[in-house]
Amino acid sequence: MIRIMIVDDMPIFLEYLRGCIDWNSYGFEICCEAHDGREALEKIEQFYPDVVLTDITMPYVNGLELAEKVTRDYPEISVILITGNNEFEYARKAVKLGVCDYIVKPFEKEELILSLLKLQDNIGKAVESTEIKNEEHYDDLRALIYAGVPDVESENKFEEKVFGGSRQGSGYLLALLRFDVSTYAAMDTESREQLMNWEKLIAKMLSDKLEIQGEFKIFHDFENNIVVLMRFDHASELDSYKGYEFTDIIQIVKNQLGIGSAIALSKADRLIDVKKAYEKALVYLGGKAFGQLYDIRNNNDEVAYSSLDAIIRLNKDLETLQSEDAENAINILWERLTGAKAISDTEIRISDMNLLTSAISILMTNIISKGFSIEKIYGDGFSPEKYMADAKSTQEMKDRVVFLYKKRIDFERGKKESKTHDIATAAREYIEANYADSELAIADISEKLCVNQTYLRKMFKSEMDMTLTEYITQYRMQKAKALLTSTDEKLSSIAESVGYKDVSYFSNVFKKYYGVSPRSMSREM
Structure with missing residues (x-):
């Protein structure tokens, strides 16, 4: 989990931050709270968060002063400022001093989620530490948009299986969301992998954000486009639906990630028409600009071809x-x-x-x-x-x-299939051979094993019941403890020998892991 400290002098806003997001489902946890910068600095030593999320205007030590001290003394901790419009220029200046990002009130919770996930390797950690739930009937829904249902009997069976009952609604609306892959200029394995991870998280954000009078299912097609199938209770609700949630997502993703996207809304009176609605949306978006929502519910043009x-x-x-x-x-x-x-x-x-x-x-x-x-x-x-x-x-x-x-x-x-155990074992052996390298990164392990990072993280966690990041930290801490209790080496030398250039950062990680400082353990032993 990615550990977050939230700092604000207003209890009502702290309460809002706690409850506005299902933090764990995105790979986050609120590890501590503080009511001003002074209290935050005291708690950093105790909790050592990965991210400090702080307001600017606070008594004693304000958010800018807190950010300056954290970026100077704890370079591994990221800082995001929460600012009002009248503090906007202060926030921009703070970014130049090392603050990672800022969010302007009032903000959508999706803006905050994406801002947090952009930091360092948080998108990879989030996908690694929390399972992004697949739709229960993923294969059925894919079959629906590609193959369709041939007759009324099949239609009724699908309704029963996927929606839990016969059709009670008054029509369907299919939303197809495509991303502009040209945003990632290189589009190598790592870039495509990262984009696919963003698409997973954005689909989850949509599922949390979408509210309709009826039911909806969210899944990906074979190109990893996001597909949302909405079944409305009443025809009037379908006809009056404007798709504001989708418009918001387009804008938020563009502002926060710089990724263009486009969405088409296509109508199907019955399940038997969903395949045609999907194909119409797919073909329509193929020739349209990104950055817009296209409502083609009343577009009766025939699709040029069926593929x-x-x-x-x-x-x-x-x-x-x-x-x-x-x-x-x-x-x-x-x-x-x-x-x-x-x-x-x-x-x-x-x-x-x-x-x-x-x-x-x-x-x-x-x-x-x-x-x-x-x-x-x-x-x-x-x-x-x-x-x-x-x-x-x-x-x-x-x-x-x-x-x-x-x-x-x-x-x-021609490739011998590597099982989960083989991949996890090879990754563990690589870590144990290279833990002393302060530049050791998951990308290095991925390249060595010829698998992409997302797959590597998934296989390792499945086999070892912990994330790669957790295992690297655990192994380094065990080696450090052994050196502390059996040698007279200087703390700085021990820190360097287990992969930490900054002895202060090493000490904080050690204390968070064992509950005592490395110097205390050395003296006690």
Whole structure:
């Protein structure tokens, strides 16, 4: 858990901060509270939080003075200021002095969550330390948008299974949220992995934020787009729904993360119409600018082509390692795009790019989800976007997609599958061999084991019942204790030998771990 100290002289605001967020579900815990900067400085030694979340205007020691002391004396602790509009310039100046971020009152709780998750490796720690719950009927919902339900009987069974009863509502609204992947210029494994982690957390934020007269289900499609299926109790509520929650999310994600997004709202009278509503939203967003909510409930335009069954097939081929069938599925997609009309070799249409971009997106999402590295499969510096852009004809574009799928499938076929135990053991051995390195990072372990960080964190926690970060700290503390109780080495030397450059920081970590200072333990023993 990421430990947070909250500091404010107003009890009512402390109470609000405690209760406005389900902290544990995002990987946070409130470890302590303080009513002014002076009390906060006293409690830092006792609790040693990861983040100090503080108001500016307080008696004795104000938030700016507190921030200055924390950033100077405790460089490993992050500081976020909570400020009013009249204190805005003070907050901006404080950022230059080392404060990590500031939030202006009044603020949405989602702004605060994202601000906290941006700090250092908090997004990775949050995904590592708390399970982002998958929708219970994830596979059923994916099958609904890709394959649909064939008849009324199937429709009733789906209602019973997913919504717990026959249809009581008056229609469905499907929201499709896509992110601008070009925001991440490099889009290497680490960048894509981070974006997928953000998408997990943003889906959770939506589930906490969304309020409708009815029920809703949130899940991801094969491209990791967020899909929200809303079932309204009354037709009038569906018709009057404006989607303000989605508009807020678009703006908050842009302001806090710099990531563009777009959302389409598409209507389905019955479950049997949801597949068409999804496809309409998918095609519509393919040619639209990011940063907006598009309401296409009353858009009766027919979708130009249907490719969802081929998309399902491509995803299944990746799971079952069927490279020949993947090539056939890509050929089907291509034939549907081009039809009987001959296309010039030099003509590269937007529609071609949109569909092939979806195929690439599915491929990259699958690679990251499986724990593989894009660079390990295709080579260092590889960019699928650039690789596709370099194609000189539409036929070459298609051939390149086929090549990418085959190479991904061949990579896994030729790779001995690493079980959870093997990955966790290898990670533990690497930590034990390199714990003295103060620059040791989870990224180093990930690179050494040829798995991405999210997958590594998940496998390690599953096997060891603790996070990687916790294990690194535990091993270092055990080594430090052994040196303290069996040698006469200086404290600074011991700290350095177990991976800490700053002896003060080492002492605080040691005290938090064992409950006594390292000097006290040395004397007692």
